[in-house]
Amino acid sequence: MIYTCTLNPSIDYFLDVNEFRTGQINRVKTDKKMPGGKGINVSIVLKRLGVSSETLGFIGGFTGDFIKQALKKEEIRTNFIEVNGDSRINVKVKSDTETEINGHAPDITKENIDQLFSQLKELTDQDILVLSGSVPESLPKTIYKDMMEVVSKNNVKVIVDTSGPAFNEVVTMKPFLIKPNHLELGDYFGVELSNVEDIISYARKLIDLGVEHVIVSMGGKGALLVGKEEAFFASAPKGQVKNSVGAGDSVVGGFLAEYSVSGDIVKAFHNGAASGSATAFSVDLCTKEEVLALLPEVKLTKI
Ligand SMILES: Nc1ncnc2c1ncn2[C@@H]1O[C@H](COP(=O)(O)OP(=O)(O)O)[C@@H](O)[C@H]1O
Ligand SMILES: O=P(O)(O)OC[C@H]1O[C@](O)(COP(=O)(O)O)[C@@H](O)[C@@H]1O
Numbered sequence: 586m587i588y589t590c591t592l593n594p595s596i597d598y599f600l601d602v603n604e605f606r607t608g609q610i611n612r613v614k615t616d617k618k619m620p621g622g623k624g625i626n627v628s629i630v631l632k633r634l635g636v637s638s639e640t641l642g643f644i645g646g647f648t649g650d651f652i653k654q655a656l657k658k659e660e661i662r663t664n665f666i667e668v669n670g671d672s673r674i675n676v677k678v679k680s681d682t683e684t685e686i687n688g689h690a691p692d693i694t695k696e697n698i699d700q701l702f703s704q705l706k707e708l709t710d711q712d713i714l715v716l717s718g719s720v721p722e723s724l725p726k727t728i729y730k731d732m733m734e735v736v737s738k739n740n741v742k743v744i745v746d747t748s749g750p751a752f753n754e755v756v757t758m759k760p761f762l763i764k765p766n767h768l769e770l771g772d773y774f775g776v777e778l779s780n781v782e783d784i785i786s787y788a789r790k791l792i793d794l795g796v797e798h799v800i801v802s803m804g805g806k807g808a809l810l811v812g813k814e815e816a817f818f819a820s821a822p823k824g825q826v827k828n829s830v831g832a833g834d835s836v837v838g839g840f841l842a843e844y845s846v847s848g849d850i851v852k853a854f855h856n857g858a859a860s861g862s863a864t865a866f867s868v869d870l871c872t873k874e875e876v877l878a879l880l881p882e883v884k885l886t887k888i
Contacts, residue, residue, distance in 0.1 A: 587631065587638035587841060588708065589624035589715040590701075590732070592724065593690045594665075595675040596648050597621030597830060605680035619869070620655040621675055623717030623746055626831045626870060628661050630838025630860060634873050636845055639664050641704060643721070645691045646671030666700045668693050677830050685830070690721030698724065705732055710740035713845065715837065716755070717746045726750055733758040746837055748772070759795040764837055766802045784809055785816050785888065798850060800840065802833050802861060810854040815887065817851060819858035822882035824866040835864040835871050851885070859883045 599617045620629070628638045644652060644665040649672040656663050670691025678684040708714060714736055716729050725731065729751050733743055742761040745752075748769045756763065756773070770787055771778040778784050788799040788811035799811045807821040839860025844853035859879045863871035866879075 586711070587636065587713045587715065587845060589628045589631075589638055589640050589642075589717060591622040591624035591640065591642035591718055592693075592728065593673065593719050593721050594620070594622035594625055594642055594644055594649070594652050595673045595688065596651055597675050597677055599677045599679065599828070599830070602678055602680045605678050605682075605684065617868075618651070620652040621831075622652075623834050623837075624715055625652065625656070626834035627715050627717055627746075627838040627841070628656070629659055629870050630831075630835050630864075631842050632659055632661050633871065634839065634842035634856075634860070634876065636842045637662065638715075641665065641701065643668045643691070643693050643697060643701070644672050645669060648672040648674060664704065666697050666704075668697050677828075679828060683829060687719070690719075690723070692723045693721055698728075702732075702735060705735050706739075708736050708739055708741045713742045713744065713761075713841065715744045715746070715841070717744075717834065717837065719747065719749075720751045727754055730754040730758055733760070744837060744841070746833065756791055756794050756796060760797070762798045762800065762840070763791065763796050764800045764802060764833065764840075766804070766833060770801055781809065781818065781888070785811055788816075800836060800854060800857065802836055804829070804832075805865075808836060808854070808858045808861065809888075810851065812850070817854060818886045818888055819855060820882075820884040820886075821858070821862050822879055824862065826865050827868050829865045831870050832861045832865045836861040839871070839876060855880065855883060855885050 597619045600613045601615045639662040645668040673688030676686040744762045746764045801809045808819045810817040836857040840853045840857030843856035863875035
């Protein structure tokens with residue numbers, strides 16, 4: 586079974602505004618509320634691509650109820666731990682540029698953390714665990730590392746997509762796959778990365794630290810898969826970007842949808858890249874039809 590863990594779920598509140606201006610009243614053209622948070626998006630993409638998963642993490646309040654209802658409609662299994670307080674609302678303003686304001690997580694107690702660890706202890710070497718997104722302020726900074734320590738005892742494969750201090754914590758824990766974007770990869774090493782050669786050479790440094798596979802997403806410039814010996818580039822097809830929120834999560838979802846069926850890393854990367862672009866070109870997260878239509882347009886090159 587694939588488990589996605591979202592420590593900090595959200596309602597993503599999308600606002601479409603003509604010529605957004607700070608310091609003034611802006612009126613929206615259209616708005617939309619969607620369940621969000623990185624692991625949750627991975628589970629939605631997996632489901633749409635025909636693969637089931639179960640969502641773990643902390644959820645609470647009226648916002649939490651909205652997220653659970655939305656996942657129920659998508660027929661996704663949830664096993665969240667209920668916390669006091671409301672899950673956050675993340676505001677996504679789409680105008681001539683995209684602006685994101687991500688809210689605060691509710692407080693999470695020691696008892697809530699213990700409940701999560703009891704769930705993790707049940708995972709086996711047949712399971713894949715996706716750890717995705719930011720870490721709520723009330724949790725120990727080492728939480729992802731602690732979680733990986735627990736599941737590593739049962740040889741669970743772990744995929745990580747996070748940033749900042751949480752990213753720094755996990756790179757030495759030998760994850761199966763890690764998916765930074767080029768900015769997050771650069772932040773970790775304290776460098777600015779703009780060309781493919783440099784990105785590959787810094788991704789290789791993560792491999793030297795024990796990470797098995799690295800996918801570096803580069804927005805409209807495509808994505809790279811870097812392993813011990815090989816590297817592949819996936820092009821980003823041209824198209825009209827409708828909403829790039831969730832494109833990174835779709836790369837992880839698309840990767841896993843293929844990997845969990847064929848076990849083929851390169852095919853999985855191809856599917857992940859097509860899923861990322863399909864989401865960027867769609868108002869919502871990608872559908873299977875959109876991914877299949879884009880696959881031939883995503884060119885894979887061995888580097
Ligand atoms: N403008 C775009 N055009 C085509 N594909 C895109 C575009 N933006 C993102 N993608 C696809 O989605 C992937 C993930 O996007 P990216 O913005 O790098 O992720 P993140 O949201 O994690 O920063 C990219 O590697 C690419 O394959
Ligand atoms: O946990 P974080 O880092 O605040 O990110 C949460 C946000 O990221 C998203 O999961 C989208 O992520 P990506 O655009 O990187 O795929 C949103 O749904 C959510 O609002």
